[in-house]
């Protein structure tokens with residue numbers, strides 16, 4: 001690695017910030033040696049805060065019905081080849097009861113932008129979940145809504161909201177989304193969620209079509225300023241029924257590099273080793289933890305619908321029972337010296 005890259009890594013690790021152009025330099029100048037140094041520093045800072053604990057979130061993919069047409073996403077409206085489904089409140093509560101028994105203390109409800117889930121319906125599910133499992137956190141990841149809607153869901157008991165910003169560059173956003181989807185609105189949502197008092201997660205895909213080091217540098221600069229509680233990043237993976245079917249997937253190597261950088265930008269941030277990372281490499285999630293991640297989000301959806309929530313091709317774990325996923329991840333984490341904890345997994349005070 002060059003002296004310059006070493007200097008940037010040392011400064012990032014001491015000051016938790018760099019200039020935007022410096023992030024681009026760090027990305028463009030990356031080598032295996034630089035990645036190893038970043039990972040070492042990221043793991044040390046995460047160990048100082050969280051020890052060897054890895055937090056889990058039980059993920060329910062509650063609907064694959066979506067009014068949007070994001071060019072990268074397998075459940076986009078224009079994909080007529082996917083059988084659409086929606087889970088009922090009873091399905092969700094039954095999955096949560098099972099998840100609770102397996103040691104999950106955070107439930108994430110994710111789905112397409114499905115008009116069925118009005119504030120009354122979704123809020124009703126949130127409050128039912130909180131009544132049944134008051135010691136659990138409920139996270140929503142249901143896309144863009146109005147400030148009033150986010151407020152009602154918060155009042156119903158939702159604790160956290162995940163909404164990846166997808167890219168911090170408006171022109172890049174416009175190349176990943178159809179006309180009518182607006183980067184400004186996505187950013188407005190993130191600001192509203194934070195102002196309301198949610199623990200908020202943003203994030204982006206690594207290697208999305210047209211993405212450059214400059215775009216990634218903007219993402220990092222945005223995250224440095226926004227200070228999210230959570231940040232979800234994973235490789236872009238093409239889906240065969242989308243306009244991006246022939247685009248190359250993002251790489252393991254760059255995703256791991258960025259995970260380490262994110263840990264150093266915001267040491268207490270909750271950083272998942274995502275399913276997409278596990279999809280592009282059989283030990284992707286383990287490698288993610290060893291690069292600085294500290295969260296895993298196994299799927300707790302009923303096995304019968306899992307194949308239909310295929311955002312990208314070859315998604316893993318679509319045939320496994322929830323208990324199998326839990327035990328598989330436990331074993332994977334133990335093999336690398338970590339342990340899954342039974343805990344809500346809130347962000348540490350910084």
Ligand code: SAH
Pocket residue numbers: 072073074110111112113141142143144162163164166204205234235236237238239276311312
């Ligand atoms: N409707 C919700 C949930 C979207 S799915 C929302 O708008 O937030 C969750 C995330 O999956 C997306 O934010 C996107 O970053 C990611 N995703 C979608 N398609 C993908 C693909 N082909 N490869 C990798 N990640 C993808």
